[in-house]
Amino acid sequence: MAPVKKQYDYLVIGAGSGGMASARRAASYGANVAVVENSRLGGTCVNVGCVPKKLMWNAASLSESLAEAKGYGHTVEHKGFSWETLKEKRDAYIVRLNNIYGNNLNREKVDLIHGTARFVDNNTIEVAGELYSGKHILIATGSYPWIPPAPGAKEFGITSDGFFDLKSLPKKVAVAGAGYIGVELTGIFHYLGADVTFFIREKEFLRSFDAVIRQSIMAEYQKAGIKIVTCSSITNVENKGDNLKKSLSITVDNKTTGTQSVLEGFEEIIFAIGRKANVEKLNLEATGVTLNQGGHIVVDEYQNTAAPGILALGDVCGVAQLTPVAIAAGRKLSDRLFGGKADAKLDYSNIPSVIFSHPTCGSIGLSEEDAVEKYGKDNIKIYQSKFINMYYSMVEEHQKQHTIYKLVCEGKKEKIVGLHIVGRASDEILQGFAVAVKMGATKADFDNCVAIHPTAAEELVTMR
Known part of the structure; x- marks a missing residue:
């Protein structure tokens, strides 16, 4: 076997959101770090996920707004939409982000190893014929979409x-x-x-x-x-x-x-x-890493796999598959491994998420069904409000969209264990309310907050 080319404190396989966040946090503590990546920096989110998706959603939402502008007195002549122009600008923006990721690694003295990583043992990987070892090795290779086996x-x-x-x-x-x-x-x-x-x-x-x-x-x-x-x-x-x-x-x-x-x-x-864990090329058979029935890597609450020294986080683990989750877990992990914070770990409860639908929607905590199953129907109280956002008061009837807010409360103190919102700007509204739910807010806490008027979100603090 060839000699090890270089030894690292931390080898990170995958330059997506979680891997990059963990690598950079580890480097900030003085660790000797390398990131292995066989594609563009930034992973799914930056290249074929959240970021370009949001740009496309913005374009679609502008089409909605142009159609609604007439109701507000604007004379709008919509001469068409150029997918080609948007794609060119979107792709250029993504390239800029790729470069920013690369510059961040250079600035923080994190080595970038181009190629596909393959485990040799629990402490060694092979990339393009070269061997690298790590005291800790993180698998953050994400997931990939698949196509069913139907003919054609x-x-x-x-x-x-x-x-x-x-x-x-x-x-x-x-x-x-x-x-x-x-x-x-x-x-x-x-x-x-x-x-x-x-x-x-x-x-x-x-x-x-x-x-x-x-x-x-x-x-x-x-x-x-x-x-x-x-x-x-x-x-x-x-x-x-x-x-x-x-x-x-x-x-x-x-x-x-x-x-x-x-x-x-x-x-x-x-x-x-759906998506599958990106593990096929890692040669996990050479390690003690185990997979569950869904093909995802099994980890404990501290992101440890069954193999000593090998860790995993993000979509490859199949839990709460969201970019901010991977970032937060990656930073907590490096805090534990290199920052002297022995108990650092991500709390996977009450993670907010939004859907960039039309209108947007989002939630944090338990659904009504899950809350009833966990606490019992008699211990759950639901508050719900359905209305038409003031924005739509000036547009045509067929253009109006409903806004619906729902609070799922538990126990005599009516602790909010679920918050679900549908309607214009739900993606922005949810972030602030998610902080309150994460802190254990009750319905009384919401009631004690003076409403901002006129807004849609004021309904969340005035429900009866």
């Missing part, structure tokens, strides 16, 4: 990653997947002018969220004219077009009725049906 799906379909490679806006597009990624991409396509059909396997999408979010967003999408095919399973995809322009024929089984139908004329089909 892989040949003619794309994933959410491929969405960002599209060179033009497809006129007719299919999206498959009932999670937040599918919901977000469906909204973006629709409000940018595509004819979109959304395929989901059950009767509702966003099934891990509270019913008020599931039902409200589905109602708004249907009202907006988005075609939602429920209880559907795509069993075949054919291309009846040519290499220059696809014309996809999609065969769908309805598991409720047992019938089969064929829908035609799609230029693209995007599968957003």
Whole structure:
């Protein structure tokens, strides 16, 4: 075996959000750190996730606003939308972020090793034929989207990653997947002018969220004219077009009725049906690292794997798969390993999350169903408010969207154990209220806060 090229205090495999955050925090304590990456810096979030997705959502939301501007007296002549222009500017922005990540590593004297890491043993990895050892090795390789094995799906379909490679806006597009990624991409396509059909396997999408979010967003999408095919399973995809322009024929089984139908004329089909842990190339067989039935790395509350010296965090662990979670866990981990904070670990309870749907929505804490299961129905009290945001008072009836806020309270003190909001600016509103819920706020605490008027969020502190 070749000699070890270099020894490190901390070897981080994966330059995504969690890995970068942990590496930089470790370096700030004086640790000798290297990051291994085989693709662009920043991982999924920066390159094919949160960041470019939000830019596309911004573009779609501007289309909404342009349509609504007439109600406020503006004369707007919408001459069209250029996907090509937006893609060029978006991609340039992402390249700038990649460079910023690289500059940060250079400034903090973190080595960047280009290539794919492969474990040799618990303390050694191989990258491009060179061996590197680490006192601690962190696996932060994230996850990747997958396509189902239906005939033609892989040949003619794309994933959410491929969405960002599209060179033009497809006129007719299919999206498959009932999670937040599918919901977000469906909204973006629709409000940018595509004819979109959304395929989901059950009767509702966003099934891990509270019913008020599931039902409200589905109602708004249907009202907006988005075609939602429920209880559907795509069993075949054919291309009846040519290499220059696809014309996809999609065969769908309805598991409720047992019938089969064929829908035609799609230029693209995007599968957003889930993600798998990115572990195949790591050669984990050479270590003591264990995987669960879902293929994710098993860790304890301190991010330790079953192998001494090997740690893991982020999407590769399959828990709370959100960028800020990986960042927070990565920093806490380095605080523990190199900062002298022996008990540092991330508290995975009450993590807020938002969906960039139309309108936006978000939640923190337990759904009503989960709260009842945990505390008992008699110990749960629900407060809910449904109204039309003042913003929509001046627009056409068909453009108005409902705002719905829901508080799930537990016990005599009515501690807020769940907060779920749907409506304009929910993504921004939730962040501040999440702090209160994380601190253990009660309904009385919300009531004691003087409302800001006129806002939609004041409803959260005035519910009766």
